[in-house]
Amino acid sequence: MDVAALYSFAWRYAGRFPEPVLRAACRVAADVTWLRRTDGVRRMEANYARVRPELTPREVRRLSREGMRRYLRYFREAFTLQRLTPAQIDARVRVEGEEHARAALADGRSAVLALGHTGNWDLAGAWATPHLAPVLTVAERLRPPELYEEFVAFRRSLGIDVLGLGDDGVFRALVRGAQGGGRLLPLLADRDLTAAGIEVDLCGRRARVAAGPAALAVAGDVDLVPTGIYHERLRGERRRRAGSAWGIVLRFHAPVPRAEGNRREQMATMTQAWVDTLGAFLVERTADWHMLQRVFVEDLDPGRYAATRAGAGEA
Template sequence: MNVAGLYSFAWRVAGRLPGSVVRGLCAVAADVTWLLRRGGVVQLEANYARVRPDLNAREVRRLGRVGMRSYMRYFGEAFTLRSLTPAQIDARVRATGVEAVQAALDEGQGLVLALGHLGNWDLAGAWATRNLAAVTTVAERLKPEELFQEFLAFRESIGLRILALGDGDVFRDLVRTARAGTVLIPLLADRDLTAKGIEVDLAGHRARVAAGPAALAVTAKAALLTTVITYERLHGERRRAAGSPWGIHIAFGPLIRPRDDLARADQVRALTQSWVDDLAEGIRQDPQDWHMLQKVFIADLDPARYAETLAQEASA
């Protein structure tokens, strides 16, 4: 299957279709995928069960279906985002906690945003570039290369500056960008199984997340904040202006600043656990919008492989 070709076709065609048709197709795709019970769906529901232990098996199963619809909604919106007008983008986004963010940007500060795979971060980025500040972020180099180039072209077309992992010293470039000020640097960080990840408590369970947001904040002496992005139903005038029954809520958390009284490694660990705590609360409130179809909790990992990861970390 030519995955890159399918994505390219979707980006070319989806924006020309009525929104209701795209949403309907995505809902069908979500339901079929959920019914097939492949590995990603099973893992999604296992993750939901950990963050919402109050739910029984049937409730987790129903949550899995809603979660798959949220996940496929993201793709439908990604394929049509370039066709939206600025007014439609603005109508689809509601932001809270933005006052502290705007005040810091007005002072010329660069801010590091720790994100999870929640809601529609591309829509959030397109809105932020218009209403807050320039956005620079990092993208994993997908395979095949044609697929990566499709995503790169898409995200650059909505105003984002993308640094590709593996192209030069990305971390150094991020540090320079943060120190230059008046910029937002959102980083998806709720999963990292490399030797550079940090083990944390996520919703009462051990998990491994990326050290990047905290390490960048400490190195660049920039403020760090958790950003939770979830879907919300639109009604009335806002729904008509958005051209969709769905919008997103961007919840900016409080600004967290590095502590100079701690060693660098301790600062990174403390900052990481802090943003993870805020993220966990957002996930608990809207678990269906957490698009985590991969293993993230330590208990789900292969013990031998995780031991190798820890050994690599110890020898680094």
């Protein structure tokens, strides 16, 4: 299957279908995927079981069904996001803790947002650019390259400036963006993609997450704001204005306190602090966590994990 062509087709034509039709189609696709118990579904269930150990296997299984529906909902919304009016985007986004973001951005400063793969971060970015500050972020380089280019073009069409993970000078560009002021720098960081992450405690289990948010906050001397996103059903007048049955809640938490010590110690302390906030959010909004990959140390391949630690100077 030509995945890039499939995504290109969806971005071009999905917006031409009535919203209820797309909603029903994505719900069916999610349920079929869930019933087939694909590798991604099983990994989602394993991750859910880690953060919610009190649940029975049957309860985890039921929760993963809702998780897959919300995961497919994210893609449905992404495929039609470019066609939304500013008024529709405004109606689809509700903000909690906005004062934390505005305080971090006060006096023309920038702010780093530490995010997990929750809710719809593209919709959040489309809202944040006109309402808070221009967004600068990093995207994983997807395969094939044509698919990555589609994602980048899509996000830039929303006013989100995107750098490619692993490209030369990415971190320096982020630091310049942070020090230049007046920017939001959201980083999806609940999974280590660089083999240079930081090991933390996530809901009582050891996990490896990206060092980027804390490293950028320290290097740029800006606030690090943990941020969560989750879906909520819309009703009444807001639903009519949004043109959708679903919207998101964008929740900003209080900035992570500045840590003491050398740079490595600061990064470790601040990373654990934002992960603590993320963990509480995941317990509350588990089905909004679109994590179909390995995060927890006990799920990693032992050989590769040992090599990762050695490469990071932890062995």
